[in-house]
Amino acid sequence: MMEKRKVIMLTLNEPLVPTEKDVLMARESRRQIGSMKFGKRDSIGMQIEGQEVSIPVSAFRLLVEAISGMADGKTVAMMPVDEEISPQEAAELLNVSRPYASKLFDEGAFPSRKVGTHRRAYTRDVLAYKQREKDARLKVLDELAAEGQRLDMGY
Numbered sequence: 773m774m775e776k777r778k779v780i781m782l783t784l785n786e787p788l789v790p791t792e793k794d795v796l797m798a799r800e801s802r803r804q805i806g807s808m809k810f811g812k813r814d815s816i817g818m819q820i821e822g823q824e825v826s827i828p829v830s831a832f833r834l835l836v837e838a839i840s841g842m843a844d845g846k847t848v849a850m851m852p853v854d855e856e857i858s859p860q861e862a863a864e865l866l867n868v869s870r871p872y873a874s875k876l877f878d879e880g881a882f883p884s885r886k887v888g889t890h891r892r893a894y895t896r897d898v899l900a901y902k903q904r905e906k907d908a909r910l911k912v913l914d915e916l917a918a919e920g921q922r923l924d925m926g927y
Contacts, residue, residue: 788849790842798842805836853899856892865898
């Protein structure tokens, strides 16, 4: 039987708002980490308070993303994508209004269900919708750029 894996993501639940000191430290960490090469290793050795700790490279990449966000002064948080979220939480993930997110629930833009009078969708489904929309936008931009080149519009 295959083990169920939890997937986590950076989002707005329980945010970590970096202080100026955090931002400066994160920038230095990002600078130091940016020059490192990890190859095809499974784990990374880290020293925490004098003790050697081995963590999976995939978890380290997540840590690097969080540090990079902090270095840019962004708020950072993590949550499992297996959780169900409300239209308000979906709106925050999609960076849209709550009424628009509710409309997406109603139109079936992603799978959702009603729990009593409340609507719920899995975070992973909302994120998949967000990625599909991003891919569609990029495809259209590529087509416009190609058309501009074909017409020699100077772009």
